[in-house]
Amino acid sequence: xxxxxxxxxxxxxxxxxxxxxxxxxxxxxxxxxxxxxxxxxxxxxxxxxxxxxxxxxxxxxxxxxxxxxxxxxxxxxxxxxxxxxxxxxxxxxxxxxxxxxxxxxxxxxxxxxxxxxxxxxxxxxxxxxxxxxxxxxxxxxxxxxxxxxxxxxxxxxxxxxxxxxxxxxxxxxxxxxxxxxxxxxxxxxxxxxxxxxxxxxxxxxxxxxxxxxxxxxxxxxxxxxxxxxxxxxxxxxxxxxxxxxxxxxxxxxxxxxxxxxxxxxxxxxxxxxxxxxxxxxxxxxxxxxxxxxxxx
Amino acid sequence: xxxxxxxxxxxxxxxxxxxxxxxxxxxxxxxxxxxxxxxxxxxxxxxxxxxxxxxxxxxxxxxxxxxxxxxxxxxxxxxxxxxxxxxxxxxxxxxxxxxxxxxxxxxxxxxxxxxxxxxxxxxxxxxxxxxxxxxxxxxxxxxxxxxxxxxxxxxxxxxxxxxxxxxxxxxxxxxxxxxxxxxxxxxxxxxxxxxxxxxxxxxxxxxxxxxxxxxxxxxxxxxxxxxxxxxxxxxxxxxxxxxxxxxxxxxxxxxxxxxxxxxxxxxxxxxxxxxxxxxxxxxxxxxxx
Numbered sequence: 097x098x099x100x101x102x103x104x105x106x107x108x109x110x111x112x113x114x115x116x117x118x119x120x121x122x123x124x125x126x127x128x129x130x131x132x133x134x135x136x137x138x139x140x141x142x143x144x145x146x147x148x149x150x151x152x153x154x155x156x157x158x159x160x161x162x163x164x165x166x167x168x169x170x171x172x173x174x175x176x177x178x179x180x181x182x183x184x185x186x187x188x189x190x191x192x193x194x195x196x197x198x199x200x201x202x203x204x205x206x207x208x209x210x211x212x213x214x215x216x217x218x219x220x221x222x223x224x225x226x227x228x229x230x231x232x233x234x235x236x237x238x239x240x241x242x243x244x245x246x247x248x249x250x251x252x253x254x255x256x257x258x259x260x261x262x263x264x265x266x267x268x269x270x271x272x273x274x275x276x277x278x279x280x281x282x283x284x285x286x287x288x289x290x291x292x293x294x295x296x297x298x299x300x301x302x303x304x305x306x307x308x309x310x311x312x313x314x315x316x317x318x319x320x321x322x323x324x325x326x327x328x329x330x331x332x333x334x335x336x337x338x339x340x341x342x343x344x345x346x347x348x349x350x351x352x353x354x355x356x357x358x359x360x361x362x363x364x365x366x367x368x369x370x371x372x373x374x375x376x377x378x379x380x381x382x383x384x385x386x387x388x389x390x391x392x
Numbered sequence: 393x394x395x396x397x398x399x400x401x402x403x404x405x406x407x408x409x410x411x412x413x414x415x416x417x418x419x420x421x422x423x424x425x426x427x428x429x430x431x432x433x434x435x436x437x438x439x440x441x442x443x444x445x446x447x448x449x450x451x452x453x454x455x456x457x458x459x460x461x462x463x464x465x466x467x468x469x470x471x472x473x474x475x476x477x478x479x480x481x482x483x484x485x486x487x488x489x490x491x492x493x494x495x496x497x498x499x500x501x502x503x504x505x506x507x508x509x510x511x512x513x514x515x516x517x518x519x520x521x522x523x524x525x526x527x528x529x530x531x532x533x534x535x536x537x538x539x540x541x542x543x544x545x546x547x548x549x550x551x552x553x554x555x556x557x558x559x560x561x562x563x564x565x566x567x568x569x570x571x572x573x574x575x576x577x578x579x580x581x582x583x584x585x586x587x588x589x590x591x592x593x594x595x596x597x598x599x600x601x602x603x604x605x606x607x608x609x610x611x612x613x614x615x616x617x618x619x620x621x622x623x624x625x626x627x628x629x630x631x632x633x634x635x636x637x638x639x640x641x642x643x644x645x646x647x648x649x650x651x652x653x654x655x656x657x658x659x660x661x662x663x664x665x666x667x668x669x670x671x672x673x674x675x676x677x678x679x680x681x
Contacts, residue, residue, distance in 0.1 A: 105432075106403065106404065107403010107404040108403045108404005134567045134568040135401050135567070135594040137593060174501065176496055176497055177496070194572055194605070195576070197496060199475050199494060199496030200473070200496075201496045201497055201501060204473070204501060205501070236597075239598070239601035239604065240572045241568060241569075242569035242572065270565075271432075271433065271565050271566070272432035272565070272566075272570070273432045273533075273535060274432045274533065274537075274540045274570065276568070277432075293649060294648065294651070295649065296408065296433075296435035296438055296651060297649075299433075303432075303433065306535045306536075307535050307536055310536055321645075321649070324649040325646055325650050328650060351618060357588060357589055358589075358619065358621075
């Protein structure tokens with residue numbers, strides 16, 4: 097089993113479209129794990145039909161029982177996240193859920209045991225089948241929930257459990273370089289870095305590359321949206337060369353690629369000016385995956 | 393002070409581009425600060441190459457525990473108290489993963505032997521800059537760290553001290569904790585969408601987040617004409633107003649690639665003024681305490 101994580105640093109660089117095209121190219125031996133759990137579009141890209149859905153619980157949150165609270169304020173003093181405030185017109189305190197990190201430091205300090213736990217569904221996990229038969233594991237985090245890294249780990253665990261030994265798992269990572277990205281890249285065999293050929297795209301991909309190198313992951317890159325500015329294209333190539341990341345291909349900016357999404361196809365099967373470049377890049381990525389499989 | 397948060401759900405719809413233009417338009421008539429809260433991928437400053445630092449770069453840190461071996465009895469209460477899996481006790485030996493620690497201090501408080509002392513750990517930084525009449529404040533998380541919300545809160549605190557009459561926040565993508573922290577305290581939420589199914593799907597989650605947080609919300613349709621997905625129809629069904637539109641043009645995509653502002657383009661700047669006036673008219677009024 098080989099795991100390929102598709103990441104970019106910047107949002108909107110083309111991660112999901114490229115990941116879906118790679119999955120379509122891999123065919124039946126591919127499992128797609130959409131780890132962008134708070135903006136999950138893999139199911140749209142692959143035309144997924146949901147087969148199984150299960151609730152996701154993030155672990156207990158805390159609340160203060162107003163009738164049991166004496167207003168001593170020890171919880172307020174213990175909280176380092178500013179998540180406990182006095183209730184206006186009352187002696188009691190309350191927990192601001194949006195700021196609460198669920199560490200439980202307040203619980204230990206309460207002399208009247210007024211702080212209790214509650215469980216709330218924080219999202220849903222799905223096992224689906226794409227329109228061409230690709231198996232998908234994806235999830236939707238409830239807006240405002242704070243455990244995206246944990247849900248990413250769950251999506252990956254479920255994907256690994258369902259994958260056959262010869263399968264390739266394509267992980268669609270979220271943007272950024274934080275907790276859910278680290279969870280999406282940890283332990284993968286290959287990172288496919290999607291660099292948007294723009295000042296912001298190169299800067300953000302550079303931070304991602306720094307992270308990947310520190311995690312000692314093998315990587316390969318695709319530069320997307322080339323041809324808008326030649327010096328940006330060159331800048332992107334140079335950044336990758338300096339980091340020692342091989343370039344699998346470049347995809348020229350082409351609004352016609354949008355028609356893939358609108359005609360229920362992936363970039364791998366749409367016909368437009370950038371089709372050949374997409375196919376060439378995917379062939380090179382497939383070559384790297386094949387070599388990895390031979391080694392394992 | 394009024395706070396406008398620019399967010400989107402989906403990444404790459406044009407949050408930073410729109411935020412930089414709104415801030416530039418606003419700075420012509422009022423004191424304005426643009427706050428980059430996309431601390432994992434901060435790009436707003438890139439739109440202002442002539443910006444110069446106007447204050448120190450301030451380190452953002454958390455207090456993380458360290459074991460004082462001579463005092464530790466290996467009882468394991470600290471590991472049991474930690475909700476983040478940052479402490480491991482094997483055979484009476486305590487190992488702390490400071491990178492995973494959120495700095496809540498719970499372990500320190502429960503240790504009966506007082507064997508944990510706290511040290512400062514750097515998680516990122518904030519930098520204050522100025523570009524002509526516009527103030528800029530950037531939050532930047534250190535590569536390899538996971539504590540983006542700590543950096544976001546530090547940047548929010550520093551931005552509030554700047555005393556600008558309008559604060560425009562460039563928020564991270566998604567709808568999980570970084571986005572929640574970034575929009576918290578905003579008076580109006582400007583969501584940037586593009587006419588694609590991906591964008592509409594993620595916009596739905598962002599609209600829901602704004603509604604749950606009680607923040608009045610409007611949508612700007614960026615790259616209008618780029619795809620055929622009906623953002624306006626979606627907004628109508630959600631009861632959220634469309635407060636601006638920016639047409640898709642290849643030249644704009646090209647100047648976006650170099651993070652170049654269209655300050656001389658009256659079509660863009662007039663639209664920015666309209667978006668600002670609609671957002672300010674819709675913003676919730678702060679109770680003066």
